[in-house]
Amino acid sequence: MAATEDERLVGSGEGERLDFLRDRHVRFFQRCLQVLPERYSSLETSRLTVAFFALSGLDMLDSLDVVNKDDIIEWIYSLQVLPTEDRSNLNRCGFRGSSYLGIPFNPSKNPGTAHPYDSGHIAMTYTGLSCLVILGDDLSRVNKEACLAGLRALQLEDGSFCAVPEGSENDMRFVYCASCICYMLNNWSGMDMKKAINYIRRSMSYDNGLAQGAGLESHGGSTFCGIASLCLMGKLEEVFSEKELNRIKRWCIMRQQNGYHGRPNKPVDTCYSFWVGATLKLLKIFQYTNFEKNRNYILSTQDRLVGGFAKWPDSHPAPQYIVVYSSLWVLLVVACGTLPQRGLMSSVMSAPRIRTNETLGRLQRSVRTQPLGHGASPSVIYF
Template identity: 55%
Template structure:
């Protein structure tokens, strides 16, 4: 990228790109069919930041909300215990829908997925749903069943890694549903503390390499659980901030040392610094120009690197990162939940209603 080249935010093209993502899954992303819920989340979130979610017709909005609820696994005596509940990632995981209700499955190892549950709940909030059809007790039972003895979480009962990503998902789900009784918070905090490495940042677990993504998951989870200010010493806090600030290279932000800058870390690193009240230490204009250099001027959307194909994840995370830095035309972002402040305010209104019941 030429240091003198100036880029502008191609808003209209990005709106069209994300609206296409709502309708079809590009051939390049067919491997994501079982995690289509995340594709939906990135598309809706990006449109929300550009204040165009309201442009979705009421019929289409209802269709999307209903689709999300078809992927909820509900408890059923003799077949589904509450520990298996939550949300699936896509319709292809539902088995033979002609033989079972759409909210059920005939797959023997069928189970909710903690990341898909987080993105499903977030998408419902963005769309203005009241979460009344969410079986909160079953979802929380599923979260509780995934916590390991060291405080980390699996993604699903079907078997998976257990690491910082799913600690974050557990914290977001409990925050959204306003019930942290499903997790051992002290154990989760200890897991995060033990994951701080010699570099000064956090890895996916103890003795693992520090990374921008896992650092965000740790910092945001601590914030949601109310332990961000108490989990680290002043020295640890300073070293963490230093590590995050040093991730700016060639204008953009990288996920770890000796890697090229990548659009998605505009959010992962930027949001971590925002939560630590140190966002001003990043060169805002240099970062902005890097992110905008990854735009596709024809199809719209943002890519991982300049001159690379765009996708929903990098489009949303690039925009949400720019929003943290006050980009014109983008709504403010809640850095801990990774949704707009508008959507967060809707969630807070639901919380108030639940407390008054």
């Protein structure tokens, strides 16, 4: 009897056969784009984040054909906070997370509607651009000038970024979001790069990991955000000496048990297979990790009934949690033996490659049959 699609990708467990349930994961991601259980109602203001995780998962499973790309693209553009005719809201532009404010549906590039509580969110801008790239859009309807103006308004004097112009927490997550936005738009005028670099530099902790800010505890997620930001800027080896980079590498390598944890003396958690694994790849030592143990741990967190991945075995999968993306990322890395080269959170299977067309000033996707290279798709970041 021919093997079903769910049986084609298999992890060789120790004493147990661990199957990669591909079809179930495809259906799980589809459901996340259609309807979510009531317990996820708190995600209403960040629907764009859920869409990013689901689209990234489908992209890596080479299954984007199960969704209506054009409809999703129109919905994403309707979430763009556009300048009004008098441009009085220019510093508030970007992308909002959903239609919760009741702003009229406007997927065009026409002037926006003034609303006292309407503003972009740095993570939603990053997520929105990423989704558009995943779906093959050329970003021609993105008001790049307004997005960059809104981004500049979010940078603080210490070099970090807050999420919204009204003020919020500020830390390494949003430095990473800002770096991705500038990289995707091919325009670094959206930030004071020197200040951002100094913020990353000051966030190196006593144990050689990177923290959310100066004087804080080092963490796998913030280490990825800092290192990836420097890679996107092309400044990694200028900011840290070889000795310092070796110490960062050692800190990251020491995070693996079977899966990875984000901090010393903490339990492993599926999401850190991405945060730490991607950092190790950016630092060019991913090959020294134990692929098999990591893969088997991730496979053990699958929900064998409805699909999706959880933080730990025997837990419920969470669509808003990065594991649904990072788990597949690692599984397919092990299967394909390839990884994205850039610091963007990248979908691997269809590997959208950002290329700048100097004449048109647009981002284009390379042909799907190209070898897997640096990818494009970066969302709000849950640690």
